[in-house]
Amino acid sequence: MGRHVVCAVSELPPGERKIVEVEGRSIGVFNVKGSFYAVRNRCPHKGAPLCNGLVKGLVLGPEPYHYVIEREGEILKCPWHGWEFDLTNGRSIYNPHKIRVKSYDVTVEPADDEDLSIETYAVSIERELVVLHVN
Numbered sequence: 001m002g003r004h005v006v007c008a009v010s011e012l013p014p015g016e017r018k019i020v021e022v023e024g025r026s027i028g029v030f031n032v033k034g035s036f037y038a039v040r041n042r043c044p045h046k047g048a049p050l051c052n053g054l055v056k057g058l059v060l061g062p063e064p065y066h067y068v069i070e071r072e073g074e075i076l077k078c079p080w081h082g083w084e085f086d087l088t089n090g091r092s093i094y095n096p097h098k099i100r101v102k103s104y105d106v107t108v109e110p111a112d113d114e115d116l117s118i119e120t121y122a123v124s125i126e127r128e129l130v131v132l133h134v135n
């Protein structure tokens with residue numbers, strides 16, 4: 001359990017993801033329109049690497065032969081069988097009360113007093129870091 005620096009904020013622009021290995025778990029960290037979310041990289045259906053899936057919007061059909069796409073960039077689609085998950089909370093779109101992927105808190109923190117190792121950051125002038133909190 002703990003706090004793990006993922007990268008500088010500038011290294012993870014909106015619409016991008018970064019998959020990290022933390023405490024024996026593969027976790028995907030996503031930048032969704034400037035907000036950061038993290039989910040386990042293992043689909044609850046059959047164990048696919050969920051975080052390699054397509055990030056898309058929520059397709060709604062308010063009436064026959066019409067559809068609208070809302071919440072663009074907030075929905076993660078499993079690459080194996082297409083189950084969809086809400087990146088903001090890990091809940092399944094189809095069955096949100098029973099099926100969910102583990103989600104984790106992500107914060108953006110100032111880099112000023114961070115101990116950045118030379119192996120990870122050769123030179124850093126970044127002001128903020130993406131930090132994953134695993135519980």
Ligand code: FES
Pocket residue numbers: 043044045046047048078079080081082083
């Ligand atoms: S393994 Fe993800 S939907 Fe089947």
